Amino acid sequence: MIIAAARLELFLPETHSLKEKRQILKRIMGRTSEKFGVNVAEVEFQDLWQRAALGFAVVGSDGGVLSSLVDRMIESIESMDLARITDRRTDLIEF
Numbered sequence: 001m002i003i004a005a006a007r008l009e010l011f012l013p014e015t016h017s018l019k020e021k022r023q024i025l026k027r028i029m030g031r032t033s034e035k036f037g038v039n040v041a042e043v044e045f046q047d048l049w050q051r052a053a054l055g056f057a058v059v060g061s062d063g064g065v066l067s068s069l070v071d072r073m074i075e076s077i078e079s080m081d082l083a084r085i086t087d088r089r090t091d092l093i094e095f
Contacts, residue, residue: 002094004066005057007043008074009087012050021049024082029054031080036073052083063092 010028015021029040044053056073060066070090078085 001059002061002063002066002092003057003059004063004070004090004092005055006070006074006088006090007053007055008077008085009045010052010054010083011086012052012083015049018047018049021052025052025054028077028080028082032056032073032077035076036069038073063094067092 012021012024015024025042029042032038032040038056038058040054040056042052043055045051054077058066058069067090074085074088077083
């Protein structure tokens with residue numbers, strides 16, 4: 001069994017309030033969940049209005065397939081053009 005976990009730091013230059021940030025993150029997380037069937041959570045910077053960190057994980061038996069899926073998810077988030085990814089970390093954990 002392998003877990004592929006990802007953490008993305010985002011910069012949201014067009015937001016001017018926490019309410020606007022939440023609306024954008026809701027769109028990003030909703031579209032990602034719908035398209036890939038995963039849960040995405042805001043994991044850090046909840047009180048900052050132009051910065052966010054999202055986390056998600058997928059489980060499977062093939063590390064290559066999981067890495068590819070995570071890469072496609074990140075590309076999809078980038079292509080939404082709602083936020084800029086400033087840092088990303090992905091880990092494969094085998095157990």
